Every structure is written in C-alpha cells, then in structure tokens.
Amino acid sequence: MEFAQLLFYFFSGLIVISALVVLFTPNVLYAAFSLIFTFLGVAAVYVLAGADFIAITQIIVYVGGILVLMVFGLMLTNKIDGRAVVTRNHNVFFGVIAGALMLLVLLLSISTVNFMGLDWVQSALHGGEVVRLSTIQAIGILMMSRYILPFELAGILLLIALIGSAFIAKQQAD
C-alpha cells in the first residue's frame, strides 16, 4: 500500500468521524467546530484526487466563509445567557430509516458497477491523460476561455445573493 493510500484512509476516517460528531452531539457549537475538521478532511481528499485548486477554494470558502457565517447565525438566533445552545431531534425513526435505505441503495449500485472499467476511464488510464500535477493553470485557462459565461453568471449570482440576503436580514423600522 502506498503512502497516498494510507493518507486517504486516514482522512476518510477523520471525515466520517467528525461528520458523525455533528450528527450525535446535541451542542450546536461543538457541531460547528467538528464541521471544520470535516471540511479540512474533504480538502485533503481533494488534494489526493489531484485537485489542488479546489482544495484551496474549499478551505477559503467553507472554513473561512460559510462556517464563520454559521457561527454568526448561531450567535444571532439564540439568547446568550451562558448556557450551551442545544438542538433536539425529531423524526428520528424515519430519518434513520431514510438514511440507511439510501446508504443501502447507493452501496449496492456502486458495488455492482465497475467504474474503473468504463470506456473513457480506461482510455484515460492507457492514454496517460490522468491528472498528476497541479491543475491551477489548466483551470485558469478554462475559466477564461471555455467556461467564461458560467464564470460571469456565478459572479452575478454572488452579487444577487449578497444584495438579497442583506435586504432580507435588515431590521425593518416598525
């Protein structure tokens, strides 16, 4: 077993354990802190899959942005009185049933399909077109040429989301 595979299993374990902590802890703040480890582990898995730029984006956007936003939301939607913010569960039976069924269906379908034997995967493996080095330059060129329209649309979407969320969340004068 190579070193990269060992790292992959280590970070997979980290991701699954910290996601389970989010599931089982009643304390919302602990869930938010555990989510940091999940996002960092997913970033490491991206690196092991040859997507270094996505990994950096994941750390900047998720850990630096979304998680801070969630902790802010947590602060603003609870009375700060020194007690821990807890969340309770509902629909536990149906939730576990739905999750287990989903897991079963996906496990069965993945174990029956031979993904490594697909035509385009095999031709990439034998033609040497597998990602091995950094993809930052390729993504930069693609973003400015082939995907220029989605790129601009994403900018407009972010602007609309910024204006919209500021408008929704503003305190209205009574």
Place this chain on the structure above:
Amino acid sequence: MIPAEHFLYLAITLFCIGLVIVITKKNAIVVLMGVELMLNAANINLVAFSRFDALHLQGQVFSLFVIVVAAAEAAVALAIVLKVYSYYKTSELDKVNELKG
C-alpha cells in the same frame, strides 16, 4: 493510485450522514450544516472522476461552481433564519408551523 470506488464509498457515507442530519435535527443552523455535508459529498464524486479527464477537467470546474452556489445558498438561508428568529423568537423548525404572515 486510489481507485475511484473508494472515493464513492466515502462520498455516500458523508451524503447519508448529511441526509440523517437534515431530517432529524430541529435547529435550523444544524440542518444547514447537513446540507453543506451533502454538497461536499457530491463534490467528492465530481473531483474523483475528474482525475480521468485531464484535458477538460469538467468535474473540477463543476465542483467550483457548486462551491460558489453553496456559498450563496448559505448566505441567503442564514438571512431567512435570522428573519424567522426575529418573528417567531425561535430557530427550532418544528415550532415554525404557521403560514400566516
């Protein structure tokens, strides 16, 4: 080289944990965390198959856009949660059960 199936098994585990969180938790913020976990699981799939597409990198580019949309979604959803809290004085989803404005 790590086989693509291992990435898929990791992704489905993460997806199902996110699904159970979304269904069972009462606090709206924790439900949003579950949605982010599911989006991350989908991204792992995209990136795992993008390894075999070194020429166009469609999976990696698509997962970038998924991250952008997830950021916008989290911002708007948190704004809505703040508004709901200022009206109902709670962020527990099962207490927000009336549609009157």
